[in-house]
Amino acid sequence: MNTRYETVIGLEVHVQLTTATKIFCGCSTAFGQAPNSQTCPVCLGLPGALPVLNREVVNAAIKAGLATNCRIAPYSIFARKNYFYPDLPKGYQISQFELPICEHGWLDIGGEEFAAKRVGITRIHMEEDAGKLLHGSSAGSLVDLNRACTPLLEVVSEPDMRSAAEAIAYLKQLHQIVVYLGVCDGNMEEGSFRCDANVSVRPVGQVELGTRAELKNLNSFRFIKQAIDFEVERQIELIEDGGKVIQETRLFDPDAGVTRSMRGKEQAHDYRYFPDPDLLPLEVSDVWIDEVRAALPELPGQKRQRYEEALGLPAYDAAVLAAERPVAEYFDALVVLHKNPKLCSNWVMGEVLGAVKENDVAIVDCPVTPTLLAGILKRIEDNTISGKMAKTVFTTIWQSGKSADEVIAEKGLKQVSDSGALDAIIDEVIAANPTEVAEYQGGKDKLMGFFVGQVMKASKGKANPGLVNQLLKERLSA
Amino acid sequence: MSESQFTISSLGKELQAQRTTAVAATRQCVERINNTDNQLNAFITRCDDSAFQDATAADARLSAGSAATLTGIPLGLKDIFSTKGVRTTCGSKILDNYVPVYDATVVERLRAQGAVIVGKLNMDEFAMGSSNETSAAGVCRNPWDKNHVPGGSSGGSAVAVAAGQVVAALGTDTGGSIRQPAAHCGVVGLKPTYGRVSRYGVIAFASSLDQVGPITRTVDDCALLLEAIAGYDPRDSTSVDCPVPDYQAHLRDGVTGKKIGLPREYFIEGLDPEVKRAVDDAIEVYRRLGAELVPVSLPHTDYSVACYYLIATAEASSNLARYDGVRFGVRHSSGGGLIDMYQQTRSAGFGAEVKRRIMLGTYALSSGYYDAYYLKAQKVRTLIRQDFHNVFEQVDLLLTPVAPTAAFKIGEKTDDPLQMYLSDIFTIPANLAGTCAMSLPCGFDAAGMPIGLQLIGKPFGEGEMLQTAWAFEQATDWHTRQPVL
Amino acid sequence: MKISEQDVAYVAGLARLSLTPEELKTMTGKMDAMLGYVDKLNELDTDAIVPTAHAVPMANAFRGDQVIPSSGSAAALANAPQGTDGCFQVPRVIE
Numbered sequence A: 001m002n003t004r005y006e007t008v009i010g011l012e013v014h015v016q017l018t019t020a021t022k023i024f025c026g027c028s029t030a031f032g033q034a035p036n037s038q039t040c041p042v043c044l045g046l047p048g049a050l051p052v053l054n055r056e057v058v059n060a061a062i063k064a065g066l067a068t069n070c071r072i073a074p075y076s077i078f079a080r081k082n083y084f085y086p087d088l089p090k091g092y093q094i095s096q097f098e099l100p101i102c103e104h105g106w107l108d109i110g111g112e113e114f115a116a117k118r119v120g121i122t123r124i125h126m127e128e129d130a131g132k133l134l135h136g137s138s139a140g141s142l143v144d145l146n147r148a149c150t151p152l153l154e155v156v157s158e159p160d161m162r163s164a165a166e167a168i169a170y171l172k173q174l175h176q177i178v179v180y181l182g183v184c185d186g187n188m189e190e191g192s193f194r195c196d197a198n199v200s201v202r203p204v205g206q207v208e209l210g211t212r213a214e215l216k217n218l219n220s221f222r223f224i225k226q227a228i229d230f231e232v233e234r235q236i237e238l239i240e241d242g243g244k245v246i247q248e249t250r251l252f253d254p255d256a257g258v259t260r261s262m263r264g265k266e267q268a269h270d271y272r273y274f275p276d277p278d279l280l281p282l283e284v285s286d287v288w289i290d291e292v293r294a295a296l297p298e299l300p301g302q303k304r305q306r307y308e309e310a311l312g313l314p315a316y317d318a319a320v321l322a323a324e325r326p327v328a329e330y331f332d333a334l335v336v337l338h339k340n341p342k343l344c345s346n347w348v349m350g351e352v353l354g355a356v357k358e359n360d361v362a363i364v365d366c367p368v369t370p371t372l373l374a375g376i377l378k379r380i381e382d383n384t385i386s387g388k389m390a391k392t393v394f395t396t397i398w399q400s401g402k403s404a405d406e407v408i409a410e411k412g413l414k415q416v417s418d419s420g421a422l423d424a425i426i427d428e429v430i431a432a433n434p435t436e437v438a439e440y441q442g443g444k445d446k447l448m449g450f451f452v453g454q455v456m457k458a459s460k461g462k463a464n465p466g467l468v469n470q471l472l473k474e475r476l477s478a
Numbered sequence B: 001m002s003e004s005q006f007t008i009s010s011l012g013k014e015l016q017a018q019r020t021t022a023v024a025a026t027r028q029c030v031e032r033i034n035n036t037d038n039q040l041n042a043f044i045t046r047c048d049d050s051a052f053q054d055a056t057a058a059d060a061r062l063s064a065g066s067a068a069t070l071t072g073i074p075l076g077l078k079d080i081f082s083t084k085g086v087r088t089t090c091g092s093k094i095l096d097n098y099v100p101v102y103d104a105t106v107v108e109r110l111r112a113q114g115a116v117i118v119g120k121l122n123m124d125e126f127a128m129g130s131s132n133e134t135s136a137a138g139v140c141r142n143p144w145d146k147n148h149v150p151g152g153s154s155g156g157s158a159v160a161v162a163a164g165q166v167v168a169a170l171g172t173d174t175g176g177s178i179r180q181p182a183a184h185c186g187v188v189g190l191k192p193t194y195g196r197v198s199r200y201g202v203i204a205f206a207s208s209l210d211q212v213g214p215i216t217r218t219v220d221d222c223a224l225l226l227e228a229i230a231g232y233d234p235r236d237s238t239s240v241d242c243p244v245p246d247y248q249a250h251l252r253d254g255v256t257g258k259k260i261g262l263p264r265e266y267f268i269e270g271l272d273p274e275v276k277r278a279v280d281d282a283i284e285v286y287r288r289l290g291a292e293l294v295p296v297s298l299p300h301t302d303y304s305v306a307c308y309y310l311i312a313t314a315e316a317s318s319n320l321a322r323y324d325g326v327r328f329g330v331r332h333s334s335g336g337g338l339i340d341m342y343q344q345t346r347s348a349g350f351g352a353e354v355k356r357r358i359m360l361g362t363y364a365l366s367s368g369y370y371d372a373y374y375l376k377a378q379k380v381r382t383l384i385r386q387d388f389h390n391v392f393e394q395v396d397l398l399l400t401p402v403a404p405t406a407a408f409k410i411g412e413k414t415d416d417p418l419q420m421y422l423s424d425i426f427t428i429p430a431n432l433a434g435t436c437a438m439s440l441p442c443g444f445d446a447a448g449m450p451i452g453l454q455l456i457g458k459p460f461g462e463g464e465m466l467q468t469a470w471a472f473e474q475a476t477d478w479h480t481r482q483p484v485l
Numbered sequence C: 001m002k003i004s005e006q007d008v009a010y011v012a013g014l015a016r017l018s019l020t021p022e023e024l025k026t027m028t029g030k031m032d033a034m035l036g037y038v039d040k041l042n043e044l045d046t047d048a049i050v051p052t053a054h055a056v057p058m059a060n061a062f063r064g065d066q067v068i069p070s071s072g073s074a075a076a077l078a079n080a081p082q083g084t085d086g087c088f089q090v091p092r093v094i095e
């Protein structure tokens, strides 16, 4: 990277909402149905049909606005964005232009490759999606309008990011938030979370922004990074060679890893925005905002902070546990039942996440519920079972759904913590291994592990390892 | 039928008393259409077969004693209403083959009452016109003199009612499109307050101005038909959720003590002397009936045409973007690319007046001109609304002419769109202000063409306006005159 | 002149209308006359005036998030000038 240039990135993210119905009609938003089967006069743009706003879309916008520190506008309006395209049934897209529902927000991002910083969010507005244009046949293109009129939030950032890493950190955090809020399923391959990047470069120290290119078709975090890195290099090389960056839309080609100009393939934009006379102004009262705020879940940032500060977990644990809402909720439920946060954290990050991944189940469907897991942890802490034994118990519960105590009793896994019973076993082990005893007593401390292992083996794993250690030390040093 | 044209209320009584049947009434209309429509061209699409089915069903309902006000009444619909299974062209070539898959809310309401839908009526293309001359279905002729226009854009609706082809009809009014043809054809037409009647399924011209309303032979019928179609519709965000009054309840209460404003900006130079005399006579009638006539002023009236043509065309330019040859309508494509298909479809499908308005509206919204044209017009609209607000603090309603002249001759104004637009000066302000207004017959000029009187009511003041109109109708006999065909 | 033929051609492009040279000339003349006429609005000082978008002041019309059965693809394509495999067909869009 040429250090004489600074990269400037602003992002526009389209968040597809998980409402049951479209933004302006009652058609279902379910994915993957037969073409044009989920349509009606409104979303087909038939003559005379009129839009009516889905209240749940407004709720989602308010949620997203509050979660990204935006000001929620008491008065906002819908506008028509006019352009012709076959996937746009009415010849205009209903969106918001002047007076969007959310403005002036921010997200704090941090990462290993850059110093923590605040990224401004210019605005969040509601709009309808377009349909899909399929380029299958040579005779022509095909239009499927099932997706037309599905609700989107467009989240527009300030040009505050200075590297692909910062852009990715911002996007990941935004992604985490909208998924946490339950307003988006976050599926990038299916287009539920789509990103366009405005990228420019300028000589370090220059105040005014360079000319930007708008990058499209970025449907994974990896592609976003590749596209931005490529584009930055391209622009710097162009300038160094005495050329000029032109403002244009560029499509990312993931196979070649390059961005390509769409020049000549689109007309000059003159969208002729004006307030949509078919829709009324939207007035959001403080009462409404407070209702939404009260129902907001604890957000990932807040959770991380609580895990670190109130529960004393390491930052790494806090980040892993808070990353996905179902995991955090599992952990939250567990830690209420078993008040040893670090033990809980170890088990959730280890056994639980490992097992759900291996068995390909969602954590909410994990057969070892927080209650069952708390039963296991209780028996570890009161020395009924060893940590190693507990893993066997976990596996058995996963299969049977029984409680830890039932499994321990049935399998006779209760740890032997009676020194009388252990003494007999230790006697046998010492008698059977005279050479090792001599070596140990000659200073080979490492052999303690050997003796513990032999005792554990003889006890079929039921011996309390801590107690065995203690008793062996006493006997061998005598 | 010409001697004893039915009204909704008179036919309703006959049907309820089983002195006639819906099938007989429908047959009478169909025969009348057969005999007259080759001269008038009021119908774009007839639905004789389904009309007789409607009538048969209505007769069953009448026999069962479960009839509603409109059960068995033969009605016509302007071809702007989406009618399931019945071709709906909006007077345009671009929709020549369009058969909607759904009914407009008002059509649903008529059907629910058991009305008989006789057919779809002629109109200016996309309701853009004041003479019915822009229709792709050809000009519709005034039954009082077939060399004259019937007015527009709901020309076919006014003609069908005036000529006894239907008992009543629905039209739409964006800048006078119900009132002006009603006046030109000697019938009653009412534009309700914006939001009073659902626009769902009504092909949009200018969404913030369009309203659906009745065209009838009498004020009484006008009240009955309005009551049937009015009311909140959850499918139209701009429909107002307030109860529909019983318009009959106070219809006959008279006008004693009512304050009627006479806005001086509506009695200007350019007002035809015969129109002025007829309106002056109407003023005298009201004075005699005990109303108080008060001179008032609506100072921004002169700006209303300019304001209207910017707002209406801007909205229309966007509303008409959906006619792109992709999902419905007539496509023209000579094998070129997508943009060629769009341009050929729209250039061949739209008529000259529609294109002019799309162009003006597109320009008014385009980059760099929005503030100077569209936004400016919206601000002037505020001033015009305020005029009405102020004047309704002084008077109960307003009385004005409907149009500066009676119906002009076919072809007389087609070359000068601006002159045509200016003839809407008295009807446009009520649309801009969103308030209710109606037209009723108040005389004839020397050539025998009807003249209309306009009453403008307060927002949601349809009841008081109808009451005022009814008093005039009782005191005069203009509404009983019928054209000879 | 309030508007040039070049402006009119640009607007026609936006509106997806093609105009013959004669039509362009006539259209320019008619639009020029209209724009000249609407200029009278500038006689009014509207700096402090709030624009009116809806004549009857209203706000907040909503529907609940309940699915209403769709009309289905047959109804969707009932009026299609050209339909293939349940989709609307259009001239090939160049990617």
Ligand SMILES: [Zn+2]
Pocket (backbone or CB within 6 Å): A022, A025, A026, A027, A038, A039, A040, A041, A042, A043, A044, A149
């Ligand atoms: Zn739909």
